[in-house]
Amino acid sequence: MKTSGGNDAAKRRAGESAAAAVDDGDVVGLGTGSTAAHAIRRLGERVDAGLDVRGVPTSFASRELALDCGIPLLDLDEAVGPDAPGIDVAIDGADQVAVGDDGDGPTAGALIKGGGAAHAREKLVDAAADRFLVVADPSKEAPVLDRSVPVEVLSAGRSVVAEAVRAADGEPTLRRAERKDGPVVTDNGNLVLDCAFGEIAAPSRLATTLSGTPGVVEHGLFVDLADEVHVGTDSGVRVLTR
Template structure:
């Protein structure tokens, strides 16, 4: 259930803008998806020019992109914990961003105050993405205008234990949603995550209270992780035809 939308040029502008948030010596969370891929390439170009960073990949795909870009990688457990360096900044994409508030101009970029709650998981990597993004001191989201919405309303990806598929689907129905097993595109059968689990895409219509739904899904037995990222994003860099618009929480 990968999302489509803005042009590659818009995604590239967003990725390159977010890459500038990375400082020398940082540990960087490296997100998954087409827009995050542009950020990884831009960080790699800065590494080639002398930037000293270490990356933490959020998926097999982001790991492969980081290695191609020449970014040194470390495991998550190497940089988290009481005596570890921690993650300084995570750069990741989103399938949808809830935007509130009013536009205002601040220098060259428009600044928008909003909730910036997200739906992620179109690439099926949201369990590890949430681990990395929530552990970061600063979480920067990259997106194009097609991902913005006044209220979240996309289907929420939910990673479930294979044996719990029916139980979770029933719990989703009880919460007012409808769960659909995500099918693979180039083979028979379902999508299997990097963790060996299944994905349910759960449609609830508009989600006016994502925090409440997040708690319901998180408390459902059999759910490993869901794609609602509530209160995590610090900034969203939106690539447009003219440049980059920065949204701040």
């Protein structure tokens, strides 16, 4: 269930804007998806020009792209832990961003991620970073989250989790692979349920419910994690904060 839509030039502006916030010596979380890919490519160009950074990929796809772009890599265990350098900044995309207004202008809130089925590793890296920068185009903005929430589940727990989702007024659908028979299998070897809840007025409460459900590996609600959202537009970039 990869998200589609959006202008590629706007995505590129967003990715390159976030990549410009990376400083020499940083350890950078490298997100997954078409907009995050623009940030990775731009970081590769900066590495070619002499920038000293190391990346922590969130998926097989982001790892392969980073290697193609010449970005030195660390595993998450090498970046986080005793005597480890930590992650200075993570750059990642989103399938939907809740945008509000605090009276002084637009602000960014909770996110839905997981269109590429990499949200478990993405959340590990994004939550560990000192700063988490989201890259998006205007098609991803919404006043209230209402997309289906991807939930990575253990294969043995699929039915149990599906019942729990229904009990929470959601409708789960097993994500099917596009070019082969059978379901999508994540990089972690698990299945994905896309769970429709309609408008999600209280994402924190739903996140708590999903996190507490046995069989759930991780869900795609990212609440209180994003520090900035770089929204690429036809003419530039809007940076939203929470």
